[in-house]
Amino acid sequence: MGEVLAQAWAVARKDLVLEFRTRTALVSAVVFAALVLTVFNFGRDPTAVPTIDLAPTILWVTFTFAAMLAMNRAFQLELENQALEGLLASPLSRTGLYWGKLVANLVFVAVVEAVGLPLFVLFFDVPVGRVLAPLVGVIALATLGFVAVGTLFSALVMRTRFAELLLVVILLPFLVPPLIGAVQVTARLFGGRPLSESVGYLKLLAAYDIVFVSLASFLFRFTVDE
Amino acid sequence: MLSAEGLRHTFGEGRGQVVALDDVSFTLTSGQTLAIFGPNGAGKTTLLKVLAGLIRPQAGSVRIAGGRRAIGWIGHETHLYEHLTVRENLLFWASLYGMPAPRRGPRAAEVLGRLGLGDRADRPVWSLSRGLAQRASIAKALIHDPSVLLLDEPFTGLDLAAAAELRVLLGELRGRGAGGGGRVLVLATHNVDEGVELATDVAFQRRGRFVHLAPLGGRGPSEIAEAYRRAVEQRTGGVTDG
Ligand SMILES: Nc1ncnc2c1ncn2[C@@H]1O[C@H](COP(=O)(O)OP(=O)(O)OP(=O)(O)O)[C@@H](O)[C@H]1O
Ligand SMILES: [Mg+2]
Numbered sequence: 001m002g003e004v005l006a007q008a009w010a011v012a013r014k015d016l017v018l019e020f021r022t023r024t025a026l027v028s029a030v031v032f033a034a035l036v037l038t039v040f041n042f043g044r045d046p047t048a049v050p051t052i053d054l055a056p057t058i059l060w061v062t063f064t065f066a067a068m069l070a071m072n073r074a075f076q077l078e079l080e081n082q083a084l085e086g087l088l089a090s091p092l093s094r095t096g097l098y099w100g101k102l103v104a105n106l107v108f109v110a111v112v113e114a115v116g117l118p119l120f121v122l123f124f125d126v127p128v129g130r131v132l133a134p135l136v137g138v139i140a141l142a143t144l145g146f147v148a149v150g151t152l153f154s155a156l157v158m159r160t161r162f163a164e165l166l167l168v169v170i171l172l173p174f175l176v177p178p179l180i181g182a183v184q185v186t187a188r189l190f191g192g193r194p195l196s197e198s199v200g201y202l203k204l205l206a207a208y209d210i211v212f213v214s215l216a217s218f219l220f221r222f223t224v225d226e
Numbered sequence: 227m228l229s230a231e232g233l234r235h236t237f238g239e240g241r242g243q244v245v246a247l248d249d250v251s252f253t254l255t256s257g258q259t260l261a262i263f264g265p266n267g268a269g270k271t272t273l274l275k276v277l278a279g280l281i282r283p284q285a286g287s288v289r290i291a292g293g294r295r296a297i298g299w300i301g302h303e304t305h306l307y308e309h310l311t312v313r314e315n316l317l318f319w320a321s322l323y324g325m326p327a328p329r330r331g332p333r334a335a336e337v338l339g340r341l342g343l344g345d346r347a348d349r350p351v352w353s354l355s356r357g358l359a360q361r362a363s364i365a366k367a368l369i370h371d372p373s374v375l376l377l378d379e380p381f382t383g384l385d386l387a388a389a390a391e392l393r394v395l396l397g398e399l400r401g402r403g404a405g406g407g408g409r410v411l412v413l414a415t416h417n418v419d420e421g422v423e424l425a426t427d428v429a430f431q432r433r434g435r436f437v438h439l440a441p442l443g444g445r446g447p448s449e450i451a452e453a454y455r456r457a458v459e460q461r462t463g464g465v466t467d468g
C-alpha cells in the first residue's frame with residue numbers, strides 16, 4: 001500500500017510539473033470556463049427567468065465541460081514518445097497509475113473551478129458569501145466522483161481517433177447522477193435553505209464517490225493492459 | 227536469468243494475420259548476451275515487448291529472475307517526457323522503481339555522466355537531438371541498475387563515437403552485474419555489424435521464428451553476417467518479413 005501511494009504521488013507530481021510548465025490543457029479549460037460564463041451572462045434575460053434559478057445549472061455545466069477538457073490531457077500526455085509503454089513495463093502498479101492521474105486531474109479541475117467560481121459570482125451576482133463553505137464542500141464532493149469516472153474513461157479512449165469527442169459522449173450519462181445532486185444542493189444553498197434539506201442529495205453524492213472511486217480503481221487495469 | 231518457453235503471438239486475423247512470434251524458446255544466464263538479428267517485421271520488437279511484460283503472448287511463458295523490477299528496456303521510442311529535463315525524467319523513473327529519495331540524485335548524476343550527458347542534464351528533452359535523446363533513453367533504462375537489459379535497436383541515431391561508447395558500456399554492463407555476477411542482455415537489430423561484437427549468442431529471426439540460435443563460438447562478424455544472409459535474406463520477393 002505504501003509503495004502504491006508513493007508511486008501515485010510520483011505520477012501526480014510529474015503530471016503537475018508537466019502541466020504547469022506547458023499549461024496547454026489548463027489554460028484552454030480556464031479560458032473555456034470564462035467564455036461560457038461570459039456568454040451565459042450576456043445571453044440571459046433576467047426579466048424572463050430569475051438569475052438565481054438558472055445559476056446552479058450554469059455553474060455546473062461550465063464546470064463539467066471545462067473539467068472534461070482538463071481530463072483529456074491526463075493520458076494524451078503519456079502517448080508522447082510512448083511513455084505509457086515505459087510505465088507499463090516498470091513496476092508501477094496499475095492502481096498507483098490510476099490514483100496518480102486521479103490526483104493530478106483533481107488538482108487541475110480544482111484550479112479551473114477556483115478560477116470559474118469567482119467569475120461566476122461576478123457575472124451572476126449570486127449571494128455566495130454566506131454559503132461559501134458548504135458550496136465548496138458540495139463542489140468537492142461532486143468533483144471527486146465525476147473526475148474518478150472521467151479519469152477511467154480518458155484512459156479508455158486515449159488511443160481512439162476522436163478521443164475528446166468520445167470522452168464527452170460516453171462520460172455524460174455517468175455524470176447525470178452527480179450533476180443532478182450537485183445542481184439541487186447548489187440551488188438550495190443559493191436559495192438560502194439550510195444544508196439539512198439537502199441531506200438526501202449529499203448522500204447520493206457521497207455514495208457515488210465511494211462506488212466510483214473503488215470501481216474505477218479496480219477496473220482501470222483493464223483499460224491500459226492489452 | 228531469463229528464459230522464454232514456446233512463445234507464440236500473432237496480430238490480426240484471417241488472411242491478414244501476421245505471425246510475429248512462432249515457438250520461440252531460449253534461456254540466458256548472467257553474463258550472456260543474445261543478439262537477435264532479423265529483417266524489418268521479423269518480430270524482434272514483439273519478442274522484446276513480450277519479454278518486458280508489455281504484450282501477453284498467446285502461448286508460452288517468460289521467466290525473469292527478479293521480475294519487472296529487474297528489467298531495463300530500451301525501445302524504439304524514448305519513453306521520455308519532452309517537457310521535463312533529462313534529469314527530471316531520470317528522477318521520475320527512479321522513483322517508480324522504489325529507489326529511496328536520497329539515492330536518486332547521485333544515481334542519476336552517475337548514469338548521466340556515463341552516457342556523456344552530464345552537461346545536458348538540465349535541458350528539456352525536446353531540445354535534444356535524436357542521438358542525444360537516445361542516450362537519455364538509455365540512461366533512463368539503466369537508472370535502477372537492471373540485471374536484465376532488453377535493447378531494441380539501441381544504436382539508432384547515435385554517431386560513431388557514441389555508438390562505440392555504447393558498445394563499451396554494454397560490454398561493461400554485461401560483465402559486472404548488481405550482485406557481482408554479470409547481467410543478461412538481449413539486443414535486437416537488423417544490422418549484424420552492430421551487435422555481434424557484444425554477443426555471446428546469436429539468433430536469426432524471420433517471420434516470428436528463430437531460424438538459428440547458437441553460441442557465437444569463435445565466429446567473427448563476417449562469418450555471422452554470411453550465415454545470416456544465407457539463413458534469412460535468401461528468399462524470394464519482399465524486403466521485409468511480416
Ligand atoms: N500492434 C500491432 N498490430 C498489428 N500488427 C503488428 C503490431 N505490432 C507488430 N505487428 C506486426 O508484427 C510483425 C512483427 O513486428 P515487429 O515490430 O515485432 O518487427 P521487428 O522485427 O521489430 O521490425 P523492425 O526491424 O522494423 O523494427 C510485423 O509484421 C508487424 O507489422
Ligand atoms: Mg522493431
